[in-house]
Amino acid sequence: xxxxxxxxxxxxxxxxxxxxxxxxxxxxxxxxxxxxxxxxxxxxxxxxxxxxxxxxxxxxxxxxxxxxxxxxxxxxxxxxxxxxxxxxxxxxxxxxxxxxxxxxxxxxxxxxxxxxxxxxxxxxxxxxxxxxxxxxxxxxxxxxxxxxxxxxxxxxxxxxxxxxxxxxxxxxxxxxxxxxxxxxx
Amino acid sequence: xxxxxxxxxxxxxxxxxxxxxxxxxxxxxxxxxxxxxxxxxxxxxxxxxxxxxxxxxxxxxxxxxxxxxxxxxxxxxxxxxxxxxxxxxxxxxxxxxxxxxxxxxxxxxxxxxxxxxxxxxxxxxxxxxxxxxxxxxxxxxxxxxxxxxxxxxxxxxxxxxxxxxxxxxxxxxxxxxxxxxxxxxxxxxxxxxxxxxxxxxxxxxxxxxxxxxxxxxxxxxxxxxxxxxxxxxxxxxxxxxxxxxxxxxxxxxxxxxxxxxxxxxxxxxxxxxxxxxxxxxxxxxxxxxxxxxxxxxxxxxxxxxxxxxxxxxxxxxxxxxxxxxxxxxxxxxxxxxxxxxxxxxxxxxxxxxxxxxxxxxxxxx
Ligand code: SF4
Ligand code: SF4
Numbered sequence: 001x002x003x004x005x006x007x008x009x010x011x012x013x014x015x016x017x018x019x020x021x022x023x024x025x026x027x028x029x030x031x032x033x034x035x036x037x038x039x040x041x042x043x044x045x046x047x048x049x050x051x052x053x054x055x056x057x058x059x060x061x062x063x064x065x066x067x068x069x070x071x072x073x074x075x076x077x078x079x080x081x082x083x084x085x086x087x088x089x090x091x092x093x094x095x096x097x098x099x100x101x102x103x104x105x106x107x108x109x110x111x112x113x114x115x116x117x118x119x120x121x122x123x124x125x126x127x128x129x130x131x132x133x134x135x136x137x138x139x140x141x142x143x144x145x146x147x148x149x150x151x152x153x154x155x156x157x158x159x160x161x162x163x164x165x166x167x168x169x170x171x172x173x174x175x176x177x178x179x180x181x182x183x184x185x
Numbered sequence: 186x187x188x189x190x191x192x193x194x195x196x197x198x199x200x201x202x203x204x205x206x207x208x209x210x211x212x213x214x215x216x217x218x219x220x221x222x223x224x225x226x227x228x229x230x231x232x233x234x235x236x237x238x239x240x241x242x243x244x245x246x247x248x249x250x251x252x253x254x255x256x257x258x259x260x261x262x263x264x265x266x267x268x269x270x271x272x273x274x275x276x277x278x279x280x281x282x283x284x285x286x287x288x289x290x291x292x293x294x295x296x297x298x299x300x301x302x303x304x305x306x307x308x309x310x311x312x313x314x315x316x317x318x319x320x321x322x323x324x325x326x327x328x329x330x331x332x333x334x335x336x337x338x339x340x341x342x343x344x345x346x347x348x349x350x351x352x353x354x355x356x357x358x359x360x361x362x363x364x365x366x367x368x369x370x371x372x373x374x375x376x377x378x379x380x381x382x383x384x385x386x387x388x389x390x391x392x393x394x395x396x397x398x399x400x401x402x403x404x405x406x407x408x409x410x411x412x413x414x415x416x417x418x419x420x421x422x423x424x425x426x427x428x429x430x431x432x433x434x435x436x437x438x439x440x441x442x443x444x445x446x447x448x449x450x451x452x453x454x455x456x457x458x459x460x461x462x463x464x465x466x467x468x469x470x471x472x473x474x475x476x477x478x479x480x481x482x483x484x485x486x487x488x489x490x491x492x493x494x495x496x497x498x499x500x501x502x503x504x505x506x507x508x509x510x511x512x513x514x515x516x517x518x519x520x521x522x523x524x525x526x527x528x529x530x531x532x533x534x535x536x537x538x539x540x541x542x543x544x545x546x547x548x549x550x
Contacts, residue, residue: 032236
């Protein structure tokens with residue numbers, strides 16, 4: 001069935017375009033002066049509408065990301081200061097873009113957590129490859145890798161954006177642990 | 186203005202005595218006008234970005250310099266330093282030629298505009314042509330060739346459509362644009378822009394009912410001539426991906442961009458000159474401004490000359506503002522709507538206007 005949409009029949013003065021142009025100019029002027037007013041009166045941003053601000057001046061102001069936000073993957077330590085990763089390499093294999101490279105090594109004997117078989121000698125995540133999918137966090141049997149909220153990484157070279165073990169641990173920090181699975185092994 | 190002709194005579198004598206001076210003065214005027222024009226172009230771009238931002242509740246470029254005032258400088262460096270990519274499928278000669286052809290007429294047309302009365306006896310117009318307006322029209326329509334050529338040379342469908350639209354658009358507005366000005370010439374009796382301005386010393390032309398209609402037609406056609414919304418059919422970024430300049434990048438794109446804004450400035454200047462008294466000031470100026478001063482030893486000039494230039498400049502800014510404001514207010518006309526408007530509305534209207542003007546003049550003799 002065809003639906004015929006009736007075009008409105010314009011009156012002669014509407015056909016002149018001028019009423020419409022004038023109406024449009026009124027709308028744009030209203031927005032213009034309101035924004036200029038806000039800007040001059042120090043509110044500084046674009047017009048603040050019911051849906052919130054239109055412009056956010058980014059480097060000075062940042063979005064408050066929600067808690068479940070998937071930002072950069074990082075390595076964490078438990079409250080005893082032990083690196084939780086056991087270098088099982090599951091994350092390395094699950095990572096879709098192959099951003100993770102792990103070099104495992106046996107934990108040197110004198111360390112208190114030497115009961116664990118291995119730890120990563122080097123742990124690299126290439127942030128230029130990472131797609132923030134969170135699979136590494138999901139797959140990790142030790143809850144050793146977490147995606148935090150950081151999302152903005154800037155570097156001047158490709159090397160700078162490959163996060164090594166130190167950087168990952170520094171970003172990850174300490175995380176409360178309920179189980180202490182390896183403590184009394 | 187009592188001493189002005191005297192100074193003028195003196196200065197002209199001196200100048201013609203040293204023929205070199207005449208050339209030097211003209212070159213100086215060209216240099217000043219060219220740089221002022223290009224500077225104004227870049228700041229019009231900034232103004233457009235800022236105003237459009239405010240209209241859309243945004244902030245616009247506000248980082249470079251104070252309130253973003255150095256943004257044009259940053260932009261020009263960016264354009265100059267950008268890699269100059271030429272797509273493999275373009276027609277190389279025309280591809281390079283097109284932006285130049287678009288920009289040159291835009292700058293050339295300004296030379297007949299009187300942007301001030303006289304300064305140090307020197308008329309403030311680069312070329313005081315007797316056929317000023319005709320020159321303006323003939324050169325300004327060359328700008329369209331730049332666009333058509335750009336669309337053709339790009340060898341790609343969207344630019345091509347943009348080029349076609351541009352030529353179709355040109356034939357639909359240019360006749361009414363030219364005809365709309367005939368009442369002005371009937372009224373003033375001259376094609377020389379300086380004389381048209383002088384004729385407005387008591388009453389600006391737009392106050393005359395016929396000429397007001399002429400002004401409306403001319404202004405609307407100017408929007409089409411300068412490819413500005415609501416008539417930016419050759420560009421229409423939503424449907425033609427930028428139209429004629431889709432395949433252009435870096436400085437070549439910038440030239441098209443500059444051409445558009447230079448055209449806008451010239452169109453504003455022309456509207457001011459033809460209908461709004463050019464450099465005239467609507468009120469009496471204090472007598473003291475007309476006394477010649479000699480700050481710079483050999484040059485004797487009257488400060489009032491600067492006031493006239495300023496007056497012209499401010500009026501021009503007003504029209505630039507109108508151009509910008511309209512762009513962010515009105516949606517784009519459809520292709521056939523523009524052609525209808527040009528052929529079926531403005532052409533008869535302009536013709537009738539000429540006719541009525543003739544009757545008016547016959548009756549008022
Ligand atoms: S978040 Fe996804 S892409 Fe990034 S490192 Fe983890 S598994 Fe790889
Ligand atoms: S982070 Fe987790 S999954 Fe990856 S190697 Fe370490 S323990 Fe295994």
